[in-house]
Amino acid sequence: MKSKLIFSISRSLLLARWKQTLVAAIGVTFSITMFIALLGFMNGLNDLLDGLVINRTPHVRLYNEIQASKIQPIDRSVNYKNSHNFISSVKPKNERLEIYNNAAIMNSLKKDSRVLGFAPKITAQVFYNVGAIDLTGVINGIDVEAENRLFLFSDYVTAGNYIDLKNTPNSIILGKGAAEKMLANIGDVIQVTTTKGERMQLKVVGFFQSGLQEIDKVQSYASITTAQKLLGESSNYITDIQIKLKDIVMAPAVAKGLEQLYDVEALDIQTANSQFETGSFVRTLISYAVGITLLIVAGFGIYNILNMMIYEKMDSIAILKATGFSGKDVNRIFITIALSIGVFGGLLGLLCGLGLSGLIDQIPFNTAALPTVKTYPVNYDLKFYIIGGIFSIVTTYFAGYFPSRKASKIDPVIIIRGK
């Protein structure tokens, strides 16, 4: 009953000054619209740029690296325990890059509940033979289906069908840059030489474009069996296991565990790509800062309008107090006014923000570097809408707080006697 009365008084005061109210609400609407559109767009771009790397990068990568043993024979000797070791230029011994016992590792990964999936891989250094010239390159032998499921391989195959890589024996999907250099078309047969001097002829079934030109000039893909054949290795030869986790945040911990368990190198995505996270973080921070600034400016608008309203309504406030409304009631009336501006303007802003995001989403955006993107990317995360909504209410509350307190402190005697 009481809040109903306060609500009805607030509404009457609001409607009596509907033009001012509208201006205040439009201020909030505008800032929330911009807040939503800006954050949606910024995060869309972030996702796109991160996706370039994160989609293609395993959360944890298991591999062997050729490196000198950390514990040298001299360290094991009891005789020289307290001596200084000044042997320099220690060289690694010729070790295989293969992951030992990889079948057992993959079996246990299958059972690991933290793992979403994994894809084995072979990295082979090769030369592409173009007439008399050799171009350096890397052929990745992949499990085509697993690679596509986990790392969206087909998105980056711009010509040809990715599954042909599995179905056609001795086939290759060339990097776009490499293909251009070799003047190779789909259906052509190219020749590659391994570092050990083995030669092999491969049929081009598609082109691959990651968006990172340096990579596209060098990298190509073949099926895992083709790669094993190319290297002259047995069918259990694997150099990398790429793991995708259910929760990316767990990557460093999982990597550490696997590294100790299987005596292999394990690289987590956070360590491998720390610069991307920093970039995304800074971009997000900037968009929040701009959005919040807009809201605060709108808040000052509301503050001004409420202040003016209170000066205009001095008499009304005085008589309300004289006839039995307490300071708290008056305070609540003006807070209600401020909040209704905030809620109304905010809701409209959220809708307009969604509309503007939708509009940005339709603008064509073609770039050679990003074959899968046709329009500007927009993120429609509900989180931004919730934050925008909460912020519009919080700012209008504070914008209304001080004028309301002033109104509640008005002394009716001074106003009434002043007439």
Add this chain to the structure above:
Amino acid sequence: MGTKILEAISISKYFHDPVRIQVLNQINFSINKGEFVSVIGKSGCGKSTLLYILSTMDTDYDGDLIIDRISMRDKKEAELARVRNEKIGFVFQFHYLLNEFSVLRNVMLPGLKLAKLSEKEVEAKAYEKLKMLGIENEALKNPNQLSGGQKQRVAIARALINDPLLIMGDEPTGNLDKKNSEVVFDIFQELAQTYNQSLLIVTHDNEFAARTHRIIEMEDGKIIKM
């Protein structure tokens, strides 16, 4: 006479700005149920100041104020607002109607605030009060469509809505012409006689005062005749 509904016990008040001046000096008096009392005195004698203290709106005074056998000293702002809402009706020199609301709604507001009756009942009661004052046909108009006399009658209806113990008036006829003053006075007199309503009216108009039950005359912050 009836029971005491309001009692002032040695009320004094000072203005502090720019220098300390005593505006009320040891005011003692009481009002009984059903009395029609007027307060007269020259400009600046402190009669309005006294009225605002008695109305509980001004709390900066020495002494004690008893309304309906309860002391108003040491009451909180919200409690005083409740007392004003329930027990006191106001009529000012200026009507102070809210232009955002219809006449009916203006009259209803203090009743809705009291919330003892449902909205429907308050509305019926407001109609009844407007009818009593002969302006029920104006109920749905906006206050700014009414004449000065009509507005003052709406203000009186608003003062009556919660059946207050006491109606206080600060120069309620001060802004009205002779004819309308007469109408307002007649209303007050009828309230006092027919409905046994207690009234405390501050006025300049000696003619008006002469027709009330009792006159309190003030000079220089003191009561000189009661």
